[in-house]
Amino acid sequence: MPQILSRKQFLGSLALLGAAMALPALADTFPSRPIKLVVPFAPGGNTDVVARLAAQGLTEALGQPVIVENIPGANGSIGASRVATSANDGYTLLFGTAGTQAINPSLYKNQSEKTLDDFEYVALITSIPNVLVVNETKTPVKSVAELVAHAKERRTGLSYGSPGTGSTVHLSGELFKSAAGLDLVHVPYKGSAPALTDLIGGQIDLIFENVTPALPFIQGGKLKALAVTSAERLPLLPNVPTMKESGFPAFVTATWNGVLAPKGTPRAVVQKVETALLKVAASPEFKARVAALGGEPRQMGSAAFRDYTRTEFKHWAGIVQAAKLEKQ
Structure with missing residues (x-):
């Protein structure tokens, strides 16, 4: 006997069907207006410099302006929180760092490892x-x-x-x-x-x-x-040994930069930005500019970036605990 849907069930089914049909359309039309890339630190630092290089490349790759907005404070937490609570439509992105994503959850009372789930991970592009x-x-x-x-x-x-x-x-x-x-x-x-x-x-x-x-x-x-503190010597400082070479085999630390979106941003949109961002990171011009800053260009996609962040969280949490730093 055919199942008869109530009016509420019927309307709910229509809404789900409409949402499913809208995803490909959203991917096709995104982006249709400027994108905001939030840098959670003041202008002029290496994170800001790399973000502006990435924004320039994304502007060309996506066909819409990607505008950098600096929102500093609390070791990057203010800007990161602003993005996490923004509309999850792909038009507000975070230029995250080891500090905002891997360290702050161990340092601030209102954060924890669960904070890592407040974002969709797009791509990691540099390590400094x-x-x-x-x-x-x-x-x-x-x-x-x-x-x-x-x-x-x-x-x-x-x-x-x-x-x-x-x-x-x-x-x-x-x-x-x-x-x-x-x-x-x-x-x-x-x-x-x-x-x-x-x-x-x-x-x-x-x-x-x-x-x-x-x-x-x-x-x-x-x-x-x-x-x-890199795993290998840097091309710009070839005569400077690593901490590993200097008798500290486990001493590898760095800040890193990657793009994140608010939780719930459609996968099709994340993939579109990911593809464009990895293309930017692979370009000879971007690699040369990052290397000139003493950085190491990276090309880590969404899934790998998410897993890497969790590994980094555990790494820095151990250092925070060993230092007996109180949560702020």
Whole structure:
């Protein structure tokens, strides 16, 4: 006997059918207006620079303007939260980092591992390692081994700077502190520029800075690079060993950049942006520009990016716990 649907069931079925039919149409018409790419940090940093390179490429690939909007604050959490609660139509995207996606869930009381599920993962396109630098006038060492010995000879702990609590720069310092068994004092700043200025001026002893802002001072001879935190040596600093080579085999840290969309963004839309973004990341021009910043171009698609973020969350959560940092 044929099943008779109620009016409510019939209308519900029509709605589901309409939504299913709308997905291909949405993919065909997207994007039909400008897209906003939120950078959750202030203008001028390496995340902002790479985001603008990506936005330029996406504008050409998608045929609509991709406009960068900077929403800084709380180690990127404010901008990330803004995107997570935006309409899930593909027109508001996040330029996420290791900080916003993998570190902050362990640092902020209103976040947890569940926060990772607030987004659709589009693609990861760059990785930028840190570099351990010192001012030789204040800290007269030429290697990581000499730095460790120098720190252990001091009666009081050496100080290390960072552009803020919870950054990969800060947590790289904490990892070094625990791995080498050192008494180090963290000095947080409001950005990389003042931290590097004080390092050059002798107010602090060392910093695990992102390669991008530290590179000009290394090349100009104002700072001495002791090691990079990447898995392999960097082409721009071929004579600088890795932390792995310097006696710390598990010491690999970096910030990274990828694009995310609000949870529930249609898969067809995510795939369209993913395809365009990976095309941008594979272009010789993008690779050259990222390499010039000291970064490593990456081409990691949606599923791999999602899995990688969870691996990174566990990695940084372990460092946060070892450092006994209280949630903010």
